[in-house]
Amino acid sequence: xxxxLLNIVLEECSFCKVEYADARLVxxxxxxxxxxxxxxxxxxxxxxxxxxxxVLKNGAWGFAATNQxxxxxxxxxxxxAISLAxxxxxxxRKKVILSPSKAHKFTFKTPILIDSFKVPLDEKLSxxxxxxxxxxxxxxxxIGKAFLKFKKERKIFASTEGSFIEQETYYSGGGLEAxxxxxxxxxxxxxxxxxxxxLSKGYEYVNELNxxxxxxxxxxxxxxxxxxxNCPEKVTTVVIDSSQMALQIHESVGHPLExxxxxxxxxxxxxxxxVKLPMINNFKYGSEIINIExxxxxxxxxxxxxxxxxxxxxxxxxxxxxxxxxxxxxxRETAHFLGKESNGTCRADGFNRxxxxxxxxxxxxxxxxxxxxxxxxxxxxxxxxxxKSWSIDSERLNFQFAVEWAQExxxxxxxxxxxxANYTGITPxxxxxxxxxxxEESFSLWGFLNCGKGDPMQIMxxxxxxxxxxxxxxxxxxxx
Amino acid sequence: xxxxxxxxxxxxKSSKETxxxxxxxxxxxxxxxxxxxxxxTKETNSRVGIRVxxxxxxxxxxxxxxxxxxxxxxxxxxxxxxLLSPVKKDxxxxxxxxxxxxxPKTFDERTFNLEPEAPSSSLISLLKICEKESxxxxxxxxxxxxxxxxxxxxxxxxxxxxxxxxxxxxxxxxGLSSFSSGLSKSFFDLDLKKIFLKAKxxxxxxxxxxxxxxxxxxxxxxxxxxVADILSFLSYLGFSALSFQExxxxxxxxxxxxxxxxxxxxxxxDERTLTxxxxxxxxxxxxxxxxxxxxxxxxxxxTYTASREGKSSTGHALPYPNLVGxxxxxLFMGKGNNSIQDMIEEEERAILVTRFxxxxxxxxxxxxxxxxxxxxxxxxxxxxxxxxxxNLRFTQSALEAFKNxxxxxxxxxxxxxxxxxxxxxxxxxTNFNFTGYSKRKEMV
Numbered sequence: 039x040x041x042x043l044l045n046i047v048l049e050e051c052s053f054c055k056v057e058y059a060d061a062r063l064v065x066x067x068x069x070x071x072x073x074x075x076x077x078x079x080x081x082x083x084x085x086x087x088x089x090x091x092x093v094l095k096n097g098a099w100g101f102a103a104t105n106q107x108x109x110x111x112x113x114x115x116x117x118x119a120i121s122l123a124x125x126x127x128x129x130x131r132k133k134v135i136l137s138p139s140k141a142h143k144f145t146f147k148t149p150i151l152i153d154s155f156k157v158p159l160d161e162k163l164s165x166x167x168x169x170x171x172x173x174x175x176x177x178x179x180x181i182g183k184a185f186l187k188f189k190k191e192r193k194i195f196a197s198t199e200g201s202f203i204e205q206e207t208y209y210s211g212g213g214l215e216a217x218x219x220x221x222x223x224x225x226x227x228x229x230x231x232x233x234x235x236x237l238s239k240g241y242e243y244v245n246e247l248n249x250x251x252x253x254x255x256x257x258x259x260x261x262x263x264x265x266x267x268n269c270p271e272k273v274t275t276v277v278i279d280s281s282q283m284a285l286q287i288h289e290s291v292g293h294p295l296e297x298x299x300x301x302x303x304x305x306x307x308x309x310x311x312x313v314k315l316p317m318i319n320n321f322k323y324g325s326e327i328i329n330i331e332x333x334x335x336x337x338x339x340x341x342x343x344x345x346x347x348x349x350x351x352x353x354x355x356x357x358x359x360x361x362x363x364x365x366x367x368x369x370r371e372t373a374h375f376l377g378k379e380s381n382g383t384c385r386a387d388g389f390n391r392x393x394x395x396x397x398x399x400x401x402x403x404x405x406x407x408x409x410x411x412x413x414x415x416x417x418x419x420x421x422x423x424x425x426k427s428w429s430i431d432s433e434r435l436n437f438q439f440a441v442e443w444a445q446e447x448x449x450x451x452x453x454x455x456x457x458x459a460n461y462t463g464i465t466p467x468x469x470x471x472x473x474x475x476x477x478e479e480s481f482s483l484w485g486f487l488n489c490g491k492g493d494p495m496q497i498m499x500x501x502x503x504x505x506x507x508x509x510x511x512x513x514x515x516x517x518x
Numbered sequence: 519x520x521x522x523x524x525x526x527x528x529x530x531k532s533s534k535e536t537x538x539x540x541x542x543x544x545x546x547x548x549x550x551x552x553x554x555x556x557x558x559t560k561e562t563n564s565r566v567g568i569r570v571x572x573x574x575x576x577x578x579x580x581x582x583x584x585x586x587x588x589x590x591x592x593x594x595x596x597x598x599x600x601l602l603s604p605v606k607k608d609x610x611x612x613x614x615x616x617x618x619x620x621x622p623k624t625f626d627e628r629t630f631n632l633e634p635e636a637p638s639s640s641l642i643s644l645l646k647i648c649e650k651e652s653x654x655x656x657x658x659x660x661x662x663x664x665x666x667x668x669x670x671x672x673x674x675x676x677x678x679x680x681x682x683x684x685x686x687x688x689x690x691x692x693g694l695s696s697f698s699s700g701l702s703k704s705f706f707d708l709d710l711k712k713i714f715l716k717a718k719x720x721x722x723x724x725x726x727x728x729x730x731x732x733x734x735x736x737x738x739x740x741x742x743x744x745v746a747d748i749l750s751f752l753s754y755l756g757f758s759a760l761s762f763q764e765x766x767x768x769x770x771x772x773x774x775x776x777x778x779x780x781x782x783x784x785x786x787x788d789e790r791t792l793t794x795x796x797x798x799x800x801x802x803x804x805x806x807x808x809x810x811x812x813x814x815x816x817x818x819x820x821t822y823t824a825s826r827e828g829k830s831s832t833g834h835a836l837p838y839p840n841l842v843g844x845x846x847x848x849l850f851m852g853k854g855n856n857s858i859q860d861m862i863e864e865e866e867r868a869i870l871v872t873r874f875x876x877x878x879x880x881x882x883x884x885x886x887x888x889x890x891x892x893x894x895x896x897x898x899x900x901x902x903x904x905x906x907x908x909n910l911r912f913t914q915s916a917l918e919a920f921k922n923x924x925x926x927x928x929x930x931x932x933x934x935x936x937x938x939x940x941x942x943x944x945x946x947x948t949n950f951n952f953t954g955y956s957k958r959k960e961m962v
Contacts, residue, residue: 072841077606078576080839081599086582088563101559105582111562118560118634125638126548126555129645159602167604181764219765224883303551306657306688309875309892312958390561427878431890431909436956438888438911440880458881460888462911464957493549493658494559516953517886517913 044196046109047091050116051198056123058094058136059116060197062347063087064389069155072185073166075174079183081159088389091115095123097133099371103390137373137380139350141200146344148208149337150240154188157241162186165249166212172253173216178261180219184249185234186212187487188241189499201349209340209499210243211236211485214253216260225263225457227442229256231281232425236485236499237338259443262455269444269459271515275419275508276461277412280476282441283402283504284484285425290465291323291330292397292500294434295357295365296383296491297372299395307493309432312465313363315375321363324469327405330358332367334382334398340485340499341398343385348393350382357400361470369395387496394492399483401503405475409506412474414450420514421445421452422459438462438516461514468509476505521584522677525669528589534597535571537612537670539798539837540564542584544663546634551656553645560634568592569838572600574609578839610825615674618802622789625681626704630663637661637705644710648689653718657687661705668800676800682792683708684934688893689717693727694906696720697872697893699743701932701939703792720872720894726905728897731955733911737868737924738950739861739898742931745851745942747874748887749782750935752916753846755885757784757808758834759823760843768885768917771814776920778812779854784846786833790941791848791932796833803833806846809920820844849940854926861925861946863901869910869952870896870903877936885916890956911954922947 044061051059065087072079088105089112100123102115127133166184173182188210195203213234218225228234229252237243278286294311298304313321324330334352336342343352348370357365368376369384372395386393413421427440444459445452483503490497525538542564549557566589567580577600579592641659648655661683668676685708686699698717702708740748756767768775786794786803796802799821807815819827820835823843834844862870877889888911895907927944934940 070839078604079841080578081576081603082578082580082839083595083599084580088582098555099557101557102561103559104562105564105584106562115560115562122558122560122634122638125635125642126558128642129550129554131552131554159599163602163604181766217766222883224766302656303556305551306549306686390563392557392559394557427880427888429876429878429888429890429911431911431956432875432892433909433956435958436890436909436911436954438913438954440888460880460913462954493557494545494547494561494660516888517951 040194043089043107043112044194046112047116048196048198050113051093054120056093056095056120058198060092060195060349062090062386062389063194065192066388067155067190069188071162071166072183073170074183075181076171086388090386090389091119092392093119093123094134095120096127098123098127098130099134100126101392134371135374136370139348139370139380142345142349142351143202144344145204147206148238150208152241154210154241155190169214169249169253172250173214173257175254176257176261178218178220178264179216179257181217183215186244187236195345195347195349197349203345203349205344207238207343208240209236209238209485210240212244212247212249214249214256216257218260218264220264223264225260227256227260227263228424231484232442233487236340236487237483238340238342239338263457266455266457268518269456269515271518273511273513275416275510276512276514277416277419277421277447277506277508279423279506280480280482280504281424281484282422283507284502285428285439287330287400287402287502287504288486288500289428289430290434290437290468291357292400294465295367296395297366297368297375300366301372301375304491308491312433312435317363318366319362319364322361322470323358323363323466324361325472326361327475328358328361328469328472329356329403331356331401331403332383332398333401336399338483339399339501341501346382346384347386348380348384350380350384353382355381367395367397385498387498391492391494391496394496396491396498397489397500399501399503402505404478404481404505406477407474409476409480412476412506412508413447413452416447416508417449419447421447422461435465437465458518459514460516461512462516463512471510472507473510474508476507480506522667524586524589525667528586528593529669529671531590532570532593532671534600535612535671537569539567540667542665546637546661547658548638548641549658550645552654553649555641566592567837568596570596570600571609571612574605574607575600575603576606576609577603608826610821612670612672613674613799613801613821613831614672615800616802618795619787621787621795622793624793624795625679629661629681629683629703629705630679632661632705640710644714652691654690655687660684668798670800674800676796678795685710685713687714687717689721691721692725694721694725695893701934723896724903724905728905728907731907731910733953733955735949735951737865737946737948739858739868739870740945740947741858741872742933742942742944743873744871745945746933746935746940747877748916748919749849749851749940749942750937751877751879751887752885752920753849754937755879755882757817757846758843759817759819762817763823763826766883768883769814769817774813775917776809776812777923779923779926780809780812780920781852782809783807783850784818784848785850786848788848788850792939794848797835798837799835801831801833801835806832818844818846845937847938849938851942853928853930853943856925856927857929858927858944861927861944862898862903865898866900868898869907870898880913886913887916888913909956910952912951913953914951919947919950922949924948
């Protein structure tokens, strides 16, 4: 039945002589469970189903989406999309050019060991209740939170070029948050990252998280933060852990290297990029040890799929090689500006949004040193861990990130804990000042559920793999 | 069968305390860049959320289909979850209906029935003007129409239509940018050309670029767009009864916390905002005075947070489930006497901010925010605009900012803050902490 609906769209589009059209039928199911201070904060199951229709007519895009899957409604939506394309075409200076792509017929499913949706609710609740109680073993922890989130999405993509691709993707994950409060002050400590962590896996990942056991340490650290002095304001050497480096990659490499931003297409909301096309293959983005890849084939990544929403096969490629900018994230609409074919990063949030360029899994490749070695080489500096807050300018140049946990480094050893730590910098300066990267052991994959872009807003899941890193001459403790 | 009847029919099938809320939406959006409409979209969607309370055990399920069968199967899922859910001891019953006070129109009928051709052709005409004047326009025009139904087993039965039109435009010329926006219930009340002309006027403010900047505390003049952002972050951090009850809020009722010049309140029934007569539990919205002459007065409540303090809900529930608790969605600030021009002319040295970008919270309880300026940040010296500054970073407590209000502008505008619709004036503040800027020359 669903395949039939897609054929109806494509037949109508062909009848209307569009230059190109695709249709995505997306069925999404999510489950969220959250426990706060011994009580249920949320148990919810949500689902959605609908179809998004994208047409290229007179050299311009038109897009229409509906949750009503009757034939008449769908044909109406085809005509709405065509009508929008025709009116938009009146403003086009140049027609949209799609880079070539082969037609594919393919089926993909995220490999999982345990289907999270089949694990009984009482098992999940008992895990969260116990983990949350353990967070509050310290009396200064006034708010404890333990949570799990699961998602599965079934998507069928069909295009007038003959592609028919069916994909079923999953994610599972969760985390802990302890809030210590005293004397008008509050400190949060999270595990394994702020907002938890999520991988494209089944319930086996929840088991790997060891939430019950980790909770004691999380609570203790929240209390330690409450009693710690403020992070000092100084220019110093910082050693940043894998989770915080993941955010650094996201904000100051992933977003500025989206070609739609570089071309100005995102200026109205998400902003643009300091990167310009002539910088490709000659701009020194970082130091020579910096190698950053986009890899939509990485097992476990939230940006892992078989084909993107342009119907282009998932790819793995370098964005920065030995510190030099060598590529950007592209889709079929923008790739021709580089004289290339799309590298397959076009994704839409659900059935009801237009596909745009999104990060896949953007990873900083590890080097050879252990985290201990990196720290041991620092005479004076700070160790920074766990995302707390993030802000960056509309060109992705000036950033300021706060972290939950900071520790003094003195003569190669970790020392006292600091609270309210933050650091700031200018993107290329920061990456050029990186003089050491951790090895495979310090490398982890982090899944973010909340990457916002587009207008109307689209929320996308992405992942970043990162080792720990050492950066020289970083301004810390801004306004502390 | 009409949607309301279907919802009622399913509701009657439940033997438990049950709430069904439905939001049915049609959104038309024209996104444009460099004078081209590049992303026109039209979306029809809905959200059906069902909450079942089974002896204080809460189950929730949601989906986006409106048929009887789909809504009934969502009810069954919510019931199933409620059976497994632990007891939430202090959860009261779902709210009982109470009469709505008279309220202004929540939607514009012509906008509700608008076809895409009219907004499309208005926008195209405007983009042609930009093209003719060698201006590069980017932005979006969005028209949302929605119907909200909230019915519960206690007899609550609400239904209302809403319209919202949002236009944002960035103009660029010779490496300079400016911004303007408009928000209304009616497409026909929103003068796109006037909004464009405001952005165009802003482009002419100054073409002198000041590349170097000394980060420090400055006197700052915030336009309404920027005020809406800071106010809505302050609201998110502290105006909710839930954050107060959990000890996460800065709010101390009865204490003078900000400048005595400042009055802040929430009023979903005021015709100057995007009126909403009831909240997402169906409870009538009340006007809540949050700050009066700088003194902290009241917070906003939903049924759950109100019952914890033995109070009544003020009608500020968000759609269930939400983890932030009740929030004010229709904020107002009292007005002053001055225009932005007056504020500029009387100042020896200050910075004029058009709008902020990417604000985030560094220290919630102390309301410390960081963020950037964009699309027009100007240095004022001796009462005149001296030049354009790069995008500046601030690291500043929002509460302190409202403590440091020197002047309040007369002309208030309706703006979309990050967590609320705000009807706010421009403000002049002292000691606003700029801590950095976008140093382009350092990246070469």
